[in-house]
Amino acid sequence: MAGEIWVLVEQWRGRISDITYEVLALGREVAEALAGSLQAVVLGPGAGESIFSLGAADGALMVEHSALAEPVPEVYALALAQIIPQRQPQALLIPQTNVTMELGPLLAARLAVPFLNSCRDVQVTDGRPVARCILYGGKVEASVTPQSAPAVFGILPGVRPPEQGRVERAPAVRALSVDLPTEFPLRFRGYTELEAGDVDITRENVLVAVGRGIQRPENVALAEELAAALGGAVCGSRPVIDQRWLPPSRQVGTSGMIVKPQLYLALGISGAPEHAQGMKEAALIVAINTDPRAPIFDIAHYGVVGDLLEIVPAMTTRVKQGKQAA
Amino acid sequence: MLNILVLVKLVPDTVEELEIAPDGRSLDPASVRLILSERDEHALEQGLLLKERYGGTLTVIALDVPEVDDVLFTALAKGADRAVKITGMEPGPSTWTAAGLAARTLAAGPGLLPADLILTGVQAIDDLDGQAGPILARLLELPYVGITCRVEVDPGARSAVVVREYVGGVTGTFEVSLPVVLGVQSAEKPPRYVPVAKVRAAMKSQRLESVPASGESAVMRVEILQLMKPEATGRAVMLDGAPEEVAAQLCDVLAARGLL
Ligand SMILES: Cc1cc2nc3c(=O)[nH]c(=O)nc-3n(C[C@H](O)[C@H](O)[C@H](O)COP(=O)(O)OP(=O)(O)OC[C@H]3O[C@@H](n4cnc5c(N)ncnc54)[C@H](O)[C@@H]3O)c2cc1C
């Protein structure tokens, strides 16, 4: 059956996110393997303005409604739950970000359809889409297939290069209508920007990043010393921020900051996708981790299996000596 | 007085080396040590903070799996009023099954519903087929907000203001009527620590309630073909040696790039 493959266009504050193009590139492959057409699904008022880079898709399905002005997952899920039965796509690929987090499960629960989470790839085998999903923080992977169609897939960042899915051409547009209530039990009240911290980690050339492997708040000083010697700043992964060992302005990752420094030194960070999304574009990534199987080594350029508590002070000493000699 | 329910789940500790069972589709139970999911520590803490601020009762609910008693007694020692385990289900249920069981247990367990707030961790690391919170919310026909990092309740108005994380440090604020299901990302404070002596005391003075699992188990809807260890793509150039040697090599790498 030549059905449709849908890709949800993820937008954040009026801009289409890179991951949308990555997922469009994946969707193109899946659609071809299933001899279906690729449709980009655009939700929101003024949806039409954003379609000019969606040429990787054969068509754009446009749902314009004032209730879709902000990405409120409950409302988005309701809109998708109305249009899916209208056209019965084979698959809906949702770029998996903080914006879309609850969409897949809410939708799957509403429609009683399969939902496959944390997919790092989808390939077609014997006419069925088979996803590779990551489990246990990247320690295990599963190949999984939905037992019925339509199926919803949450796709992790990095499935394909975004350039592959960014095609400057407007696809053929079809408007779909939805009937959304004006009152929801959930009312969006506005965004709040993060209070600026003492340093803006998105502007630093050198970042020394600490994860749970730093173990104790006192040890953060080791990273501070190295950062000072290198002329950079310290940032961290979520558990370190959650413990309040560093302020929220220093968090790197999906919920935190996206950084692209010249050097990212990852100390005791496992490399979970939510963290990797915030730092994988750094020019040079060096990881120090006691676990040789830590996923961070897959995105690092240089890696050391070892104890950061021993290596970091040794590095600081070296860097300082080098500076004195010069 | 708020009625707060916190659903918690035990997940394999990834500090252990997880091994795949001979069937190729599940984990070898011998390699698995179960611990409370990190996000659930935050859900419990958020629940305790709300109880302390507005008054009420807090009940923790978990499926009966190995180590669950320790987790539930720890929650009681931290300040939960009741601890309920759902007993008699098949091991390793899917998220759908777990959410279905939880929904039915809430209805069957004495004094659990109506609840004002049902808290879950936003996502557990063993995820595959979904997140229990949104599924549970749909089954109970309640609103759901995920990735929360702050909750304020207006008990008189039966509403709450919930802060949800978006991207780049930006948060969104929602007003929602109670009851609501929340997927907690971070509590407003780091989860509290409770000394072992207090947990032991809870084991002596308090008891766990059991509610038998009931009803049909939900369909899995997805088929696991195979579990595997990810192939190391091995992009990193690995350096080794004593700490000083490694430090020297790393400094050479940085110097070569003009970073020193
Ligand atoms: C919706 C959502 C949003 C999220 N947003 C973010 C985000 O913005 N940023 C973020 O970082 N995370 C985020 N997370 C959390 C993410 O999934 C991971 O839990 C987190 O990144 C793990 O942090 P970590 O690597 O520091 O800790 P862990 O995964 O616990 O890793 C610690 C590492 O330290 C190593 N280690 C231990 N001791 C030592 C030592 N002495 N020397 C060297 N290495 C050592 C261990 O081997 C391990 O690999 C989010 C999660 C969700 C669900």
Ligand SMILES: Nc1ncnc2c1ncn2[C@@H]1O[C@H](COP(=O)(O)O)[C@@H](O)[C@H]1O
């Ligand atoms: N078996 C379960 N028993 C109790 N709570 C659960 C169970 N499964 C999931 N939850 C709750 O839902 C959250 C998200 O889990 P998951 O859907 O596995 O990502 C968990 O952190 C728990 O709060």
